Amino acid sequence: MMRKRIISVAALAVSASLLFSGCAGGSGDADAAAGGSAGDSELGLPIGEEPSTEANPELTALLPEEIQESGVLKMGSEFPYPPMADLNEDNRAVGYDPELVRALAQKLGVEAEIIKQPFSTAIPGLQAGKIDVYMGGMTDTPERQETLSFVNYLFGGFKTVAMKGNPEGLSTLDDLCGLNVAVGASTVQGDILRSHDCGDTPVNVVEYPTDADVHTAVRAGRAVAFVTDGFVAEWLAENTNDGEVFEVVRDPEAPAGFSPVYAGIGILKEDEQLVEALQAALQELIEEGTYQEILDRNGLSDFAVESAEINQGKAL
CATH class of the missing domain: 3.40.190.10 (Periplasmic binding protein-like II)
Known part of the structure; x- marks a missing residue:
């Protein structure tokens, strides 16, 4: 289950100051694909090393050429939004979405760069090429499916x-x-x-x-x-x-x-290669147990999906 954290108004102010003090370009996670710091416990988020996995070259080959060449998968998310995402005392992204995208990137043989992207500007950020995917508990809906495809990862x-x-x-x-x-x-x-x-x-x-x-x-x-x-x-x-x-x-x-709804990794609908690659990577994480480890660490076990599916969201 989730670890308790003590949040005061001052602590929230610190978190907000971290959020707006220059992490927008990236969290530095491309250089730290696994392993949280002991300071994470002060945020009530998991401590110790994150679950890790091995790259699958066959899945790397599914990625769009530009991501293969850059070696970086850019994920946008909003901070703070615990337990989905938060920043620790080192200004490093922690929580469910950062852990999962780092594992997905490992599986795909690339590095993860995590970029601050407010939820309300997620789709413009994707369309502008600032980010490749958006992860922030985004609900999969038929309306959003007109622009995005979702690799569903919570229910x-x-x-x-x-x-x-x-x-x-x-x-x-x-x-x-x-x-x-x-x-x-x-x-x-x-x-x-x-x-x-x-x-x-x-x-x-x-x-x-x-x-x-x-x-x-x-x-x-x-x-x-x-x-x-x-x-x-x-x-x-x-x-x-x-x-x-x-x-x-x-x-x-x-x-x-x-x-009840599905939430998913949001990807521009036309980026079919990236959708296929992420679906395959998530499925491998599910089958090997890494996905469940990440859920358990972040208190989200009750919201697991059984398999990696696309666009399961229905009209509310």
Whole structure:
């Protein structure tokens, strides 16, 4: 299970300062394809060496020529977004997505470069060639499939998070009707809430550019709750200030989270070679057990997929 972390307002400020202090170009992970530092434990993320794997030359040959020539796979992700991604005290990317992309890169015989890319600009970043793939718990939807292909790597629902003690007595989605609820910009969560049947008092969905802003809005009372991926909700409730800030709303109608969806590695639809290469690499990681090790280390075992599939996302 996830390791607890103590997050204070000051610690969040440090994390934010790391995020905006020049890591945008890359995390240095091309030179550190395996092995976390002991400092990772202070973030509540895994300590010790990351799972590693061996390159498969047959899979390397599947990569687009430009990636084979550069020897680098560029992955975009948003920080902080634990347990998916965070930065340790050395400004190194840690968490599920960084660990998985480093393992995928190893399997493909290249190095991983991790680049800060806000979720709301993921697709423009891919289209501009700044990144090759986006990994950040991106929900696989038919609308996004018009532009992207997804190598699905997680499956789970969404959950509502309120302040500790759940002062509004929230339970089901109906309880959010007429209230301010925070979500990340351009997320599926916002679409779900806006489409929820509330009669004459719809949910007042308030979008924020980053997840840190979403959490701050609830702590500051600008929203009564936020909605996020179930695995992120549970992690935040357990780890923020040792579990004393947030509380996951336990919906009796959807104990595992509502509207379960696939999340995946987002790749431009026309990059068919890269899609094929990553699907094959993920399948090998699944079969050899490296994928499960990475899930277990990051407290995400309940959200595993059984095999590497493409575009399983359906209309919500």
